[in-house]
Amino acid sequence: MKSAVLVEGVTKKFKTVTALSNVSLKISEGELFGIIGADGAGKTTLFRILCTLMLADEGRAEVLGLDSLKDYRGIRSRIGYMPGRFSLYTDLSVEENLKFFATVFNTTVEENYELIADIYTQLEPFKKRMAGQLSGGMKQKLALCCALIHRPDLLLLDEPTTGVDAVSRREFWQMLGRLKEQEITILVSTPYMDEASLCDRVAFLQDGTILAVDTPAGITGLFTAPLFAVRANDKHKLLTHLRSYPHAGSVYAFGSTVHYADSRSSISTEEIEAYLLDSELQDIKIEKIEPGIEDTFMALMKTDKENLHE
Amino acid sequence: MSEPVIHTEELTRTFGEFRAVDGISFSVGAGEVFGFLGANGAGKTTAMKMLTGLLLPTSGKATVAGFDVFSETESIKRNIGYMSQRFSLYDDLTARENIRFFGGIYGLSSSIIKEKSEALLSSLDLIAVADSRISDLPLGWKQKLAFSVALLHEPKIVFLDEPTGGVDPLTRRRFWDMIYEAADKGVTVFVTTHYMDEAEYCDRVSIMVNGRIAALDTPMAMKSSFGVTTMDELFIRLVRPTAGDGI
Numbered sequence: 001m002k003s004a005v006l007v008e009g010v011t012k013k014f015k016t017v018t019a020l021s022n023v024s025l026k027i028s029e030g031e032l033f034g035i036i037g038a039d040g041a042g043k044t045t046l047f048r049i050l051c052t053l054m055l056a057d058e059g060r061a062e063v064l065g066l067d068s069l070k071d072y073r074g075i076r077s078r079i080g081y082m083p084g085r086f087s088l089y090t091d092l093s094v095e096e097n098l099k100f101f102a103t104v105f106n107t108t109v110e111e112n113y114e115l116i117a118d119i120y121t122q123l124e125p126f127k128k129r130m131a132g133q134l135s136g137g138m139k140q141k142l143a144l145c146c147a148l149i150h151r152p153d154l155l156l157l158d159e160p161t162t163g164v165d166a167v168s169r170r171e172f173w174q175m176l177g178r179l180k181e182q183e184i185t186i187l188v189s190t191p192y193m194d195e196a197s198l199c200d201r202v203a204f205l206q207d208g209t210i211l212a213v214d215t216p217a218g219i220t221g222l223f224t225a226p227l228f229a230v231r232a233n234d235k236h237k238l239l240t241h242l243r244s245y246p247h248a249g250s251v252y253a254f255g256s257t258v259h260y261a262d263s264r265s266s267i268s269t270e271e272i273e274a275y276l277l278d279s280e281l282q283d284i285k286i287e288k289i290e291p292g293i294e295d296t297f298m299a300l301m302k303t304d305k306e307n308l309h310e
Numbered sequence: 311m312s313e314p315v316i317h318t319e320e321l322t323r324t325f326g327e328f329r330a331v332d333g334i335s336f337s338v339g340a341g342e343v344f345g346f347l348g349a350n351g352a353g354k355t356t357a358m359k360m361l362t363g364l365l366l367p368t369s370g371k372a373t374v375a376g377f378d379v380f381s382e383t384e385s386i387k388r389n390i391g392y393m394s395q396r397f398s399l400y401d402d403l404t405a406r407e408n409i410r411f412f413g414g415i416y417g418l419s420s421s422i423i424k425e426k427s428e429a430l431l432s433s434l435d436l437i438a439v440a441d442s443r444i445s446d447l448p449l450g451w452k453q454k455l456a457f458s459v460a461l462l463h464e465p466k467i468v469f470l471d472e473p474t475g476g477v478d479p480l481t482r483r484r485f486w487d488m489i490y491e492a493a494d495k496g497v498t499v500f501v502t503t504h505y506m507d508e509a510e511y512c513d514r515v516s517i518m519v520n521g522r523i524a525a526l527d528t529p530m531a532m533k534s535s536f537g538v539t540t541m542d543e544l545f546i547r548l549v550r551p552t553a554g555d556g557i
Contacts, residue, residue: 016446038478040449136350162476165349165504166542167549191476192505206478235511236490252483255507255540256529298479 002065004029004154004185005050009059012045012208019045021208022059027187027201032180035189036196036297037205043189044084046205047158050187051081064153077105080152082143084159090132094123094142097131098149105150115182116145119175137168144175148184155179157188161195173198193294204297211300216293223291223299225249225261228272232281241279245272250299259295314373315340315467315498316361321370321379323356330356332521333370338514340466343489343499345509345529348518349549354502355471357518361500362469363387375466388416391460391468395475398456401445405436405455408444409462416463430458450481457488467498474503486511506542515541517548524548 005027012020019042027033035043048054050063052072061068063075088097095109098120102109113120119141126134131142140160147155157176161169173195176186188199196202197216204211204219212219232238235253242251242260249261260272269286276284291299314337323331331353338344348354359365361374363383372379375389399408406427413423431440434454444452453473460468470489474482486508493499493513501512509515509529516526525532525548529541538544 038449038481039476041478159476163350163472163504165549166506166545167349169504170546191478193479252479253486253507253511255510294479301478301480 002029003027003062004031004064005033005187006062007046007050007059008061010046010049010056010061011058012042012049012054012056018208020049020056023205023208023210024059025203025210025213027185029185030180030183031200032176032186032188032198034196034199034202035187035205036191036193036202036293037189038191040207041205042208043205044158045208047081047083047156047187047189051079051156052076077150078152079154079156080147080150081156082147082158082160084162086139086143088131088139088143088146091130093128093130094134095127097142098145101146102149107150109149112149112151115151115179116148118178120145136164140164140168140172144172148179153185155184155186155188157186159189159191161190161192169195193292193297196293196297202293204300206301211297219293220291220296223261223296225263225299226265226267227289227291227295228260228262228269229254229257229287229289230260230272230276231257231283231285232276233283234281237279238276238281241276241281245275250295252295252298254294259289261295261299313340314338315342316344316372316374316500318361318372319370321357321360321372322368323360323365324368329521331360331367334518334521334523336516336523336526338467338498338500340498341493341496343493343501343511343513345512345515346500346502346518347509347515347545348502352518352549353521354518358469358471358500358502361386362390362392388463389465389467391463391465392471393456393460393468393473394471395473395477399444399452399459402443404441404443405431405447406440408455409459412459413462418463426462430455430462434458449477450484453477453481453485454488457485457492461492461497465497467500468492470499470501472502472504474505474508482508506540506545509541509545517545519548 003026007023007025010020010023037043049056049061052068052075064078066074092100098109123138123141161172180186201215202219203213212222230238238258239251239253242248242258247263249263252259269288273284273286316338319335320333321331322333334357346354360367360379363386367379374386377385403411409427409430410423431437439447474485489499514528516523533544536544536547
């Protein structure tokens with residue numbers, strides 16, 4: 001399959017900080033590809049290089065088959081970019097913003113309306129409102145419409161769901177699913193681990209380095225230790241108690257449970273239960289579980305972090 | 311519950327016709343970790359502004375740390391801590407300078423600031439980087455420092471506005487360890503988050519929908535009364551009817 005994005009050995013430094021360190025990546029046409037990483041991981045730098053807004057110190061990038069250096073003009077007209085910070089014109093109305101972006105890209109709102117119809121109908125009641133006066137969820141929808149209005153072949157969404165509530169996040173991802181059916185390649189970055197499972201493939205980025213690239217199922221396959229979800233009446237005590245178990249691997253709070261990984265390759269729930277019964281904990285429940293994206297991300301980054309800071 | 315640190319009765323704030331906060335009543339006790347949830351635009355920020363003395367209510371009653379939100383807003387500001395992901399420390403100042411700055415803002419004497427700075431920097435293991443600019447520190451360290459600075463003047467209550475937004479999952483969990491430590495010492499923690507797993511870490515949570523508190527209980531009791539297994543499901547069930555309007 002043809003690649004929509006090709007990144008080869010890209011490094012970018014800002015004074016003392018290495019934002020991207022020898023990053024290579026290949027994204028196929030039509031893929032919904034996620035870049036998963038925290039603030040400062042290098043996500044935005046990567047997006048800016050792909051948008052031709054920034055030059056890499058080393059390495060090269062191709063976007064839609066065009067060289068990011070030589071053909072930057074060709075790239076710009078064929079991509080839609082939604083930056084992490086809201087960057088529409090706050091003193092233009094909803095419809096004025098949309099019209100403005102259509103004009104800049106030499107098209108009209110009418111020409112590509114069906115692509116955004118689904119999202120824009122939700123904004124239509126407020127079309128005369130200044131963009132600066134919109135709620136967070138609506139701003140995000142308008143920004144997406146403006147990034148789509150020239151029917152780009154590649155959509156670059158930098159943290160579209162940061163600071164967005166759980167319901168709006170879910171709706172946003174449903175919209176992305178429908179855009180994917182329109183054969184638009186989508187590159188989206190997010191700090192939310194649960195969104196990774198909605199992508200075709202994801203790359204984990206930490207401190208400018210790619211930790212892993214794979215399908216969500218392939219990623220969780222990297223987590224090999226036996227994993228258990230443990231509950232008890234006192235979660236804080238449960239955490240400290242499990243951490244002091246000699247065979248403990250990682251021990252992390254996960255919502256109402258604690259995820260416990262054992263360092264031995266085979267272990268039964270009874271053994272862990274026997275250990276916990278010696279404590280003052282009550283209502284102990286232990287269940288063997290499959291690792292999720294977040295379990296895997298932490299396992300991958302931990303080793304890395306330990307080398308770096310701790 | 312012991313003497314509540316936050317107590318509100320029918321607290322309301324309107325902007326013209328719009329009732330941003332529409333008669334909310336609740337209490338938060340000492341040392342409690344209270345999760346304040348809601349969709350974007352549900353009224354959380356407006357409510358937080360009233361509770362931190364930044365915005366006068368339209369009607370209702372409320373006290374924070376024993377002070378009235380109508381008449382004693384300056385006392386409230388002096389007796390609370392505040393931290394958010396977006397604004398907490400000055401990037402262009404060093405760790406030591408930030409501590410001195412915020413200590414000064416909260417009216418601590420320079421000898422106390424000096425003493426507290428050293429204690430804080432050593433307990434956070436930041437001595438080696440105390441004179442580096444904050445912007446050069448890893449996010450996790452910044453966050454630890456920001457939280458400690460918010461507690462520098464030993465407030466009874468600390469407001470945390472999306473403290474873990476955009477943070478990696480390890481740092482997020484370490485941050486919650488700090489929250490528990492503070493709560494164990496009796497500090498009341500009032501926290502907002504969009505991470506539903508973090509809602510589970512709170513002693514009690516409230517969920518705001520359209521300016522009102524739609525549910526308030528322990529995470530466990532709330533889930534069982536709505537017959538759901540995760541906070542995520544519960545949140546979506548409460549918020550979904552309004553989400554359909556595209557707001």
